[in-house]
Amino acid sequence: MSIKYTIDGVEVIAEPSDTILTSATRAGIEIPTLCFDKRTAIYGACGICLVEVEGVPKLLRACSARPQEGYVVHLHSERVDRARKTALELLLSDHTGDCRGPCKLNCPAMTDCQKYVGEIREGRYKDAVSTVYEAFPLPASIGRVCPHPCEDACRRKMVEEPISIAFLKAFAADKIEADGDPYVVSCEPDTGKRVAIIGGGPAGLTAAYFLRRYGHAVTIFDQQPKMGGMLRYGIPEYRLPKAVLDRVEMINGVKLGRDIQFDELRAEYDAVLLALGAWRSMNMRVPGEDLAGVHGGIDFLERLGLGERPTLGERVAVCGGGNTAMDCCRTAVRLGAKEVYVVYRRTRAEMPAADIEIEEAEEEGVTFKFLTNPIEFYGENGHVTGMKLQVMELGEPDASGRRRPVPVEGATEDIPVDDVLMAIGQGADCAGAVAEELLTQRGTIACDGMTFRTAYDNVFAAGDVTNRGAGIAIQAIAEAQKAALCINNYLEGDEVRAQVPYFVTQEKTPEDFEDEPKQKREKMPGLTPEERRDNFEPIYFGFTEEQAQREASRCLECGCHDYYDCRLIKFANRFSVEPERFAGEMHDREDVPVVSEVIVHDPDKCVLCGLCYRTCDQVVGKTFLGLYNRGFSTVVNPMVPEEARTFCTSCLKCVEACPTGAMRSFPAVERVTQLV
Amino acid sequence: MSKQKPSDLSLIEPVLDSYAEVPGSLIAILQETQAAYGYLPMDAMEYIAKRTGTPIATIVGVATFYAQFRLEPVGKYLIMLCQGTACHVNGSELISAAISDELGIHDGETTPDGLFSLEHVACLGCCSLSPVMMINGTTYSSLTPDKAKKVLRSLAAESAEGGASA
Amino acid sequence: MRLIVGEGSCGLAAGAGAVHTRLQELLAEANPTGVELGITGCNGMCFLEPIVDLYDDEGALHRLVKVQAKDADKIYQAATTGDLSLVDGLRISAEDAEFLDKQTRIALRDCGIIDPESIDDYLAHGGYQAITKILAEGMSQENVIHEIDVAGLRGRGGAGFPTAFKWRAARDAKADETGQKYLICNADEGDPGAFMDRAVIEGDPHSLIEGMLIGAYCIGASEGIVYVRAEYPLAIIRLRKAIEDATARGYLGDNILGSDFSCTLRIKAGAGAFVCGEETALIESLEGKRGMPRLKPPFPAQAGYWLKPSNINNVETYANVAWIIVNGGAAYAAMGTENSRGTKVFALSGKIRRGGLVEVPMGTTLREVIFDIGGGIRNGKEFKAVQLGGPSGGCVPASKLDTIIDYAELSATGAIMGSGGMVVMDESTCMVGMARFFLDFTAKERMLEILSRVVDGKGEEGDIEKLEELCYAIKDGALCGLGQTAPNPVLTTIRYFRDEFEAHIAEHRCPAGECRELITYYIDQDKCVGCTACARQCPVQAISGERKSPHKIDPTLCIKCGNCKTACRFGAVQVR
Structure with a gap:
């Protein structure tokens, strides 16, 4: 006699031997569970499969409850969701590890660095580039110019030095280019929707790439003769992924408000993305700023980018301490200036520019004048001849946490200069x-940080032009990536917001890596300061293949190997957990128990669903694994003498059964078993 | 746990002879084994696994689930300090502190001379005489920190005498 | 003359063994005629242990209490000379005697009266009449169950499920080809604060055996198993002897009393796990496994021990059965309230004057049990709360003392009837500490952490709400009955003593003066006589002062062990 009942309004037919879960599964309804596997006896440990049945006072476990005729089952009542969420939060409060490596988490665009570094180690360069393309479309250029926050977070630095992630990325992109085996991206079928993108810089190009992949028609308008924006010559057009951008309409030399009108675009296109960048050098508001020879840093670089060779005097001062200031001073060296100063009001420690940029500028002969601030430019015949500097000292920390520079009363200094480049910031x-x-x-475009929407429904903004201000290229790319998703959601009528997923993370200290063998970072071959200071040749040659693989092999593989198969993190995100609510003491864990030559168990990640030992016992018939202790200190552990480990035939069924990354094999196996 | 001397397995032969074939006897076998050795030596558990055909993982799993079982040897006197509600209300915490003070051991530990082990146990069921402790089968009731210390001292003295005369 | 020494675990713990030994020595020396020495189980007056009942030649009882070994000679003299004035100093006071007078004893009917090691004594007190009646009269299973049904007997171990309903379910469950069904007795008595099951087994083991025999008869089980806690060694010894004796007399084994009914009984000693009080966990443990609860359904009545139909009741439930059969269900049902019939045994302990076992009709108020029978709070302190039902129950405050003992009425307070533990607390017991204590028992780690920080004065705003949320989540998500009720102690203490939680969190103050991290010991300079007792007990030399002049505690050195407070005979050491 079969039983009829409904789950969320859908009729389900159950046989007498069915539980709610098995009959729902057959009807194509997924009920979340961590501990159920039809090959083993019902266990009921995880508490995730709870459902509410009208007229039944208690919540039922779908894995064990038998449906009854006419049951009205709800998978998502408020009570179920709350119970399920709390169950997950409690599991997560004692589950620790790194869902994703710190490298990926620290990348604004969330590029899966660990994955492509691993692919490079295995010589799978095309896969590596494809991994990068999942996050953004410009690996070769970003690989060269990105100040790589990924490397700042890399835990290898607790052993000796971080992995050379950025150069590895550039290596892979160059390698497949050189091999004549370009990466081809596939796109969704055309949706018929049209998106206009204003600005062809990193943000605009990235957004165009993703929107095209979603199947929308894209037109990019840019005021410059060529695409690339701030990275103009860092992004040669031929390196953009052809299959995608081939079908993107690119219109150069048009300026918004001059050649094309905002209102017309809004009317003509389904959505508009403003990615205009920040092209205006900030003024310093000091006397003499309008003298000839005092240039905006960005304007100066722009002229260079347009092919000009601006002439500079012998003595050049650059004001500012960011990456633009470094670009300016190193360009001034290359343009033949004899004395180049960087005038910065704090000390080297507070400089926002990347360390390597500062080092290389020093190598190239740039003089840094720290703790000085220009208070006046003066000149003769309308051209600057010198500047007065106020001597500063560091006071109390300000809102940014950096110590605030304060003037030392009466202490000033004069330096003679022929040209000044102001690189104290840039605005839209x-x-x-x-x-x-x-x-x-301030003339920037106000948009929401989660939806990238402006005051108009169909107008979005991303990159340096927004109210969040100018940043590094990868930040603009990250925004564009999310903005493209939001635009796509908007065009498809979904909720616009870009969700930030929840990840489990942990803190590590150098002591955790004491036993790790040391292996120095590969040295990047390149030009000496003498060889590079009078020309614009790329200063790095790139890794050899051998070097790249050696460098990639240094990766500690912090991110969990089972991320994509992990049901815990999948549910955690699906049910919007807040595990910090119940954060507390973790298990009193011992060393990672070795199960066999190829299997280890990580108690830090174990949620005690029992699937590993139940599978070993009930499916394999070995009972090699077991539960030990009771209550909170329960662990899965082959707590037997070493010689008994020969029991295990390493069939890996336990690894396949584990819903998290707690059971691991070497090398990692592809999961073949379909659970439930 | 591998450092222990090999156990005299003949001690548990009679238990295994009578129980090895009886399903569901694992706890009883372990109880008898513990009675024989004072704890559950790993080699004895391996031997039980061999004789009964029960996987060692199952045996150690049971042995670590129940509070009664110990995987390490205990002292000559096993102090079972009651943690029941009435004992709690009547100050078992102070008794625990007094024992720790007197012997320098805490829950689950054994004195270096191997004389005393302290174990916190669930209610001993002498609630109206709380706080109580049981040492080798004898229950001491209505304890005060002072009284508890006196009991321990007299047992230590008794043991010293017994040791001298033996 | 007969001298009967009360030798339950309590009596022995209080020194009954030494009294018995001394009396035995004296009797062996002189070998007087007309003086017998015997033992009995616990009569429930634990606060008066050790107790010797002296029956004179007319059979009149003279109860001697708080007897020590040194009193044995006096008692011997009195017994041999007949001059009972010799023991006047040991006689129970009229007031204390009321302890028993106000009770109605059914489950405990023979406890403290008969010799638990003598089947003849049980028989002499009407034992095995019920099973004899059933078998001799050929009462059907249904007739017997009907009587239990009429009695309205509900499970005395916790949830209060109607016994007749369970027995019918097990009787009606289809057994497999072996026809095997099991009857199990839960004598795990894991709830701290409850010890009536121990007392029944130690004091009247045959009443349990008889109750189980009747149960086995009703469901068609040929084997019974008693799962006894390992912490009850004396109970195991006495029950083992009782089973041997009952088997020898034909009350257990094949063709009992010449009928077709056969049943054996055996003991399984538990190994220490609170969760094994839950019936499915108990079954797992019986099967030699880790005592993890099973998912229900199937219920034990369908698939229990070795997946055969099984019935589980606790000791007190079975101990009522023979009385009901002999006296009729109606007589039992005449006591108590509409949905809670008969009597219930409570174990009174904590800050009570007269602690022990109390059996009263349902419908009695908590106040009557605690104040009229238990004599109220000792040392003149104020009643604060009573903890009912152990880790599954809750703390009931003074304002609810007039609640009657009734399954529904007690549940309405947030506590439960449970197995009958009644731990009484006075003003010096911290309720947050109590809540924490129970979580330690039920191993609710996250809640335990929150409460631990609260008692350490590190609680945060929102902790109470977080606790409540966890409580409800556990109630919704728990696998077994124990899990579902584990939040009760926390929920009830929050409900009735929220101000104490708030004082800990917001003011870092423990109103009961119990939480170590939140209190300071000091010496009342007016009360201190300078006896130096406290200073000698201080393990860290934090107390200073000249002999015969008031002492002082250095709070920076004090580790708050409380030794000084215990040592002071003048009440000068105080806490704030």
């Missing part, structure tokens, strides 16, 4: 280009 310049109501007081 959108006045007249877009509708007033989109703008902030």
Whole structure:
């Protein structure tokens, strides 16, 4: 006699031997569970499969409850969701590890560094590039210019030095280019929707790439003769992924507000993305700023980028301590200036520029004048001849945590200069280009940080132009990636918001890596300071293949191997957990128990679903694994003498059964068993 | 746990002879084994596994689930300090502190001379005479920190005498 | 003259063994005629142990209490000379005697009266009449169950499920080809604060055997198993002897009393795991496994021990059965309330004056049990709360003392009837500490952590709400009955003593003066006489002062062990 009942309004037929879970599964309804596997006896440990049945006072475990005729089952009542969420939060409060490596988490674009580094180690360069393309479309250029926050987070530095992640990325991109085996991205079928993107820099190009992959028609408008924006010559057009951008319409030499009108675009396209960048050098508001020879840093670099060779005097001062300042001073060296100063009001420790940039600038002969701040430019015949500097000292920390520079009363210094490059910041310049109501007081475009939407429903913004201000390229790329998703969601009528997924993370200290053998970072071959200071040749040659593989092999593989198969993290995100609510003491864990020559168990990740030992016992018939202790201190452990380990035939069924990354094999296996 | 001397397995032969074939006897076998050795030596558990055909993982799993079983040897006197509600209300914590103070051991530990082990146990069921402790089958009731210390001292003295005369 | 020494575990713990030994020595020396020495189980007056009952030649009882070994000679003299004035100093006071007078004893009917090691004594007190009646009259299973049904007997171990319903379910469950069904007695008595099951087994083991025999008869089981806690060695010894004796007399074994009914009984000693009080965990443990609860359904009545139909009741439930059969279900049902019939045994302990075992009709108020029988709080302190039902129950405050003993009424307070533990607390017991204590028992790690920080004065705003949330999540998500009720102690203490939680969190103050991290010991300079007792007990030399002048405690050195407070005979050491 079969039983009829409903789950969330869908009729389900159950046989007498069925539970709610088995009959739902057959009807194509997924009920989340961590501990159920039809090959083993019902266990009921995880408490995730709870459902509410109308008229039944208690929540039922779908894995064990038998449906009854006419049951009205709800998978998602408020009570079920709350119970399920708490169950997950409690599991997560004692589950630790790194879902994703610190490298990926520290990358604004969430590039899966660990994955492509591993692919490079295995010589799978095309896979590596494809991994990068999942996050953004410009590996060769970003590999060269990115200040690589990934490497800052790399735990290898607790052993000796971080992995050379950025150069490895550039290596892979160059390698497949050189091999004539370009990466081809496939796109979704055309949706018929049209998106206009204003600005062809990193943000615009990245957004175009993703929107095209979603199947939308994309047009990029850019005021410059060529695409690339701030990275203009870092991103040669031929390196953009062809299959995607081939079908993107690119219109150069048009300026918003001058050649094309914002309102027309809004009317003509289904969505508009403003990715105009920040092209205006900030003023210092000191006397003499309008003298000839005092240039905006960005304007200066822009002229260079347009092919000009601006002439500079012998003595050049660059004001500012960021990456743009470094670009300016190192360009000035290359343009033949004899004395190049960087004037910065704090000390080297506070400089926002990347360390390597500062080092290389020093190598190239740039003089750093720390703790000085220009208070006046003066000159003769309208051209700058010198500047007065206020001597500073560091006071109390400010809101950014950096110590605030304060003037030392009466202490000033004069330096003679022929040219000054101001690189103290850059701003957006959108006045007249877009509708007033989109703008902030500073002339940037106001948009929401989670939806990238402006005051208009179908107008989005990303990159340096937004109210979040100018940043590094990878930040603009990261915004564009998320903005593209939001635009796609908007075009498909979904909720616009880009969800930030929840990840389990942990803190490590150098002591954790004491036993790790040391292996120095590969040295990047390149030009000596003498060889590079009078030209614009790329200063690095790139890794050899052998070097790249050796470097990639240093990776500690912090991120969990089972991330994509992990049901715990999948449910954690699906049910929007907040595990910090119940954060507390973790298990009193011993060393990682070795199960066999090829299997280890990580108690830090174990949620005690019992699937490993039940599978070993009930499916394999070995009972090699077991539960030990009771209550909170329960662990899965082959707590037997070493010689008994010969029992285990390493069939790996336990590894396949584990819903998290707690059971691991070497080498990692592809999961073949379909659970449930 | 591998450092222990090999156990005299003949001690548990009679137990295994009578129980090895009886299903569901594992706890009883372990209880008898513990009675024979004072704890559950790993080699004895391996031998039980061999004789009964029960996987060692199952045996150690049971042995670590129940509070009664110990995987390490205990002292000559096993102090079972009651942690029941009434004992709690009547100050078992102070008794625990007094024992720790007197012997320098805490729950689950044994004195270096192997004389005393302290174990916190669930209710001994002498609630109206709380706080109580049981040492080798004898229950001491209505304890005060002072009284508990006196009991321990007299047992230590008794043991010293017995040792001298033996 | 007969001298009967109360030798339950309590009596022995209080020194009954030494009294018995001394009396035995004296009797062996002189070998007087007309003086007999015997033992009995616990009569429930634990607060008066050791107890010697002296029956004179007219059969009148003279109860001697708090007897020590040194009193044995006096008692011997009295017994041999007949001059009972010799023991006047040991006689129970009229007030204390009321302890028993106010009770109605059914489950405990023979406890403290008969010799638990003598089947003849049990028989002499009407034992095995019920099973004899059933078998001799050929009562059907249904007739017997009907009587239990009429009695309205509900499970005395915790949830209070109607016994007749369970027996019918097990009787009706289809056995496999072996026809095997099992009857199990839960004598794990894991709830701290409850010890009536121990007392029944130690004091009247045959009443348990008889109750189990009747149960086995009703469901068609040929084997019974008693799962006894390992912490009850004396109970195991006495029960083992009782089973041997009952088997020898034909009350156990094949063709009992010449009928077709056969049943054996055996003991399984538990190995120490609170969770094994839950019936399915108990079954796992019986099967020699880790005592993890099973998912229900199937219920034990369908698939229990070795997956055969099984019935489980606790000791007290079975101990009522023979009385009901002999006296009729109606007589039992005449006591108690509409949905809670008969009597219930409570174990009174904590800060009570007269602690022990109390059996009263259902419908009695908590106040009557605690104040009229138990004599209220000792040392003149204030009643604060009573903990009912152990880790599954809750703390009931003074305002609810007039609640009657009734399954539904007690549940309405947030506590439960449970197995009958009644731990009484006075003003010096910290309720947050109590809640924490129970979580330690049920191993609710995250809640335990929160409460631990609260008692350490490190609680955070929102902790109470977080606890409540966890409580409800556990109630919804727990696998077994124990898990579902584990939050009760926390929920009830929050419900009735929220201000104490708030004082700990917001003011870092323990109103009961119990939480170590939140209190300071000091010496009342007016009360201190300078006896130096406290200073000698201080393990860290934090107390200073000249002999015969008031002492002082250096709070920076004090480790709050409380030794000084215990040592002071003048009440000068105080806590704030």
